[in-house]
Amino acid sequence: MTAPAPALRIGSAAGRGTLLAAILASGMVFLDSTVVNVALPRLGAELGATVAGLQWTVNGYLLMLAAFVLLGGALGDRFGRRRVFLVGVVWFAVASVLCGLAQGTGWLVAARFLQGAGGALLTPGSLSVLQASFDPDDRARAIGTWSGLSGVSTALGPLLGGWLIDALSWRWIFFVNLPLAVGVVLAALRWVPESRDEAASRTGAGRRFDVAGALLGALGLGGVTYALIDAPARGAGSPTVLVAAVLGVLGAVVFVLVERRRGDAAMLPTGLFGSRLFSVLNVFTVVVYAALGGFTFFLAVYLQNVVGWSALLTGLATVPMTLLLLVGSARAGALAARIGPRLPLTVGPVVAAAGLLLLRRVGPGASYWTDVLPGVVLFGAGLTLVVAPLTASVLAAVADRFAGVASGFNNAASRAGGLLAVAALPLLVGLSGSGYEQKTALADAFRGAMLWCAGLLLAGAVLAGLLIHRPTRTAPGGQPCPSLPASTPPDRR
Template identity: 70%
Template structure:
């Protein structure tokens, strides 16, 4: 429930200021999830990083972001959403300074862990503030504006990052967050009202669940990454793998034992469709992350592109998502999600196959653009229907938790892909700098990513319900660049019901 006297409206200064704070803050998190891919060859060369070092530069961020995003939302519900949101922005900004000032790859990795933690605190708060602060009649419009504007940062990330890297240094992709954070803090303190969830103060934090989940992800990720350097049979790798598996099993058992008080209530998994869709999310986003990790490095170290040209080369993917996601969501609302969840990955896989054989001297317009365009079209068909289907498969009162879990599933997919694919395709040490080793690794990784897309398509064809077979009606949901993140708030259910009654 908001502490403000009256709900905000889009047409007011306070409404626009609150939206500005949420959009720019979320944009920083999305930006730093994409822009670093373009910088990998440069920071690897300057900091003398191995392939494992580059992996941890991405994975450190994804790991803490995925592991603590639900806890971040719970803290906001209890202690104040604006308070935790602002704290997350400050933490993210401080970690960005540490990233930009890094003098070694170990320093950079540690700072990226802290940056992901800051993102986990501010990301759920950005949507929760909009949901709790605005009038129920305008929430759909506001969240739609948030998704579109935040998506612009995802689209601009590779281009802006490439320009900064070529013109200045890779360090400025992190320093860019400083002026953005100032904008967020001014808008948040001046216009954003404080809010809390009713009854949240009486609920206990699921700290043990968060820590077990993080430990499980960290152990498995460490084992996959370090197996390339130390060997799969080394003591460190085996211990980390066992610890990761035991922690993951402990997390599942703990959450089941806590019932509805758990961070992930077991009721969510009472729907087979909900479980299938989250497995589908892991597969699709693993394929996406596998491509982006290898593609940016391959274009620069083998094809000969600059950082700026690499950013421009990948721009069609995000442009597709920006212009097509809303239309894709509307189409799925009319015909059901199954056709797009089945066809989209196959189109994306076809695009990957077109990118498989590119090499130095190839024309961008005839050899690279068609593959990127097809891949972007396939992802555009998938993203909005997937988000809406996940929420439709969960009970209304757990819509926030369902959305948060699906966001975590997308991060986990990316985490596992960046951890496992270099091991699977035989890329280790400084191999990313040598064309003879990087070329076969890139081509194998593209085929693996295409295979994950095809597997996702089969999963949708076989297990996703046809329209009319699902016992609950599907609700439209705004399409977001990655799946959205916000925690369940008890007072939102009544608001959602009033909105539905108003629409009917």
Template identity: 55%
Template sequence: MAAPPGTPLPTSTARWILLTTVLGSSMALLDSTVVNVALPRIGRDLNAPLTALQWTVNAYLLTLAALILLGGSLGDRYGRRRVFVLGVTWFATASLACGLAPTPGILIAARALQGIGGALLTPGSLALIQASFPPEDRARAVGIWSGFGGIGAAVGPFLGGWLVNGPGWRWVFLLNVPLALICVPVALRHVPESSDERAHGRFDLLGATLGALALALVTYALVEARQGSLTVALTALAGVAAGIGFLHVERRAPDPMMPPSIFASRQFTAVNLVTLCVYAAFGGFFFLTALQLQVVSGYSPLKAGTAMLPTTALMLLFSARSGALAERIGPRLPLTVGPLLCAAAMLLMLRVGKDAAYLTDVLPALLVMGAGMVTLVAPLTATVLASVDAGRAGLASGINNAAARAAGLVAVAALPLLTGMDDEAYRSPDAFDTAFGHAMPICAAVLAAGALLAAATIRRPPADCAHPECTHHGNVTTPPLEPPAPHKEREERREQPRHDPHPPAIDNPPS
């Protein structure tokens, strides 16, 4: 039975709830920012080929992207606290398996399990805030949550580099265990349970399975395409067939995970296509740059992790202003200029080679990259939410978040193939530098395509966005999630006139 939100700030219970959600979401957020820094050491210690490093990233993204919408539905039906605690426990157990993995295969399998835990806990952290706090306190609670999340995003690469340099890469994963040991007891003792009374037991399991299968098969085909075997070709065809089956199921399912009707909004469809372009480029950039700085430029893991701080710092400092500016002038210009700035930054990264000087070679590119991300990320999120009815904001945000993760997944799989990297490329500075020089223009071209698409298709929404997440976002790897509003509020918001200058806020803010 769902309890009405009734935990006002600044009570002690409210502080415990915020602590729980911050700890839980920090586990997933830290994992998404620190693993790339550890990849060269993982490859060396486990004698892993480049394909194993790709799968170390992609196994996690695969299960997370495929199941994150289902994870939110499970919380609504069976209890948000229950599913959140399950997700945190699952994530920590899989992290322990990652930290103890003796072989690349076991590490990859544990990463896939970790993604399942992430799909359970990521939607749950913000859903708990929405279900626990009264409407007048939610924006402030989300702001506190988002602020700590932004700090975590900023600290993540530095912390990852320090761990890899010090106790070793395994602690990048083992760090999640003590966080879970704090988070779970606090959640069970202090966080009230909540659910959606009108949620039913029907879940789109077939759709989720086909979606995951399509992503897995296509990713496998891209990663292994250098072999040019019949098996790879058949795998690619099977992936396409699974994708077609997924679309067919979504059209016919009574409660689809990704209802086709939401794409009746041309603005929603357009902004998701822009998202695919932008986050594919980001996924390739952050994966390859962490390797380039260490393999080619000779940076230590700590120095490589610290090198990325300016991008996140700019996001933390100026995302709110960017969101406010886009609210005044509309999203079309920011979503056109932002990707072009990021494309310029990736071309500037061509200066980063052997013995690259941080101040003259690396920092200028990262500052331009940060400026581009500040310009586009908050307006992109706001446009996604404003392009659908308020009652579907949670679904729209979940689809957009899943699209961003899937785009990064495909990019990490495809770029080594497109740039001619073999399994030993990351062990050779010259070979990797050559491939990196080919990859950055590809990423820049994808961003330019996203900018052109935004210029041609994005229009000003009919109502301003009053979502806290539109101006509080420090994650540089994925857009934030918006949990579904409780049923009663969804109905009230459908009745709210679209021209209302002060629409009710739908609360919360990646990943």
């Protein structure tokens, strides 16, 4: 067990270096969450992928993140946050190179699975390292800086990805992670102090590895995802689809039972759900991020294959949405702190749903300024009202020593929402095979998908209006990142 290192100050060289490592690492994960959608039409055409192949290219990554990010947070808390963080960074970089070298859809999907596993190790680590390393007086500022600068990578992701795809190849959206990873490793080895959950170490929980929990979580998500993706090609009643669905549901049920039995030694301590608000807000997270995942998956393919835009212009299309999140999240968080989260979490999804309904009228030859921008701005404004209040409210009930697990679970909820949406929406709107290359089929599917996503957002608004209330405590400081909730979990006494 390592002795605790002195708390870092943000003005010191070690503080700045630790912050740099966390920002670059999370930036890689956020970058790959946004640029791949822009590349789907190009890599689909080059590799001869079907709709299912495109779905697995996105969902292989999301599945591993959603299933194992809990384990990544727990491993960091128990075995050393810096150690697990560095393993994740190297793993992610190697998998990124394999993605860029892919010669077929199967190769790419397998490499995306590996990449997601690396992301599951480093994603919660980038936050928990800051939480554990910085002096309490500087912690909120450090996390706020991390959130803002990491969010820049989310904003630049589609733009950088579009430029790389048009100028070089879709392969370079993966190769670009290699120099970033080198920078992270050098900074982490030089400046990031080691830390862990000392309570877990004293009780011996830090020496246990929750293999059953990790595998059952992956089986639950993977089985349901496989059934949804495979159903259009094989038929909903085929034995393969039915077996996958049954295994997925059973895996999820047994996962809950096993984790409850293991108590505090579990990968996901079920005691975290003693707060009804925590539980409801995580359901809300799944619903909202399902709409976001479905929207981004369909929009990028639609703008290129139906509207006729380049990858660069497609990447530019959603930049205003991310800029709104970066500029407005702190204000939305401050508003929610004054009036409570219920109103922002009710109004935000309604505004975002209105944006999606506007985007349904976009067609071939559409103008960005009059046809696409209004819907994107409305969607971004609605999401801005949601992200900061949601983040602060979710983490308000979490004890400080569960920092990695808590950030991991809420991140898993958001990833699971996107995962299930990308798996289910093509089935619901009748898109399969090479339909994404056929303008009429894709246009019909896009309009249907926007309706489904708007419906999810409105369901979230109803959930918020009826069941969400002001938490007893608010997580201090920090602006959240659109794709990974970020805050400092308070110590609930």
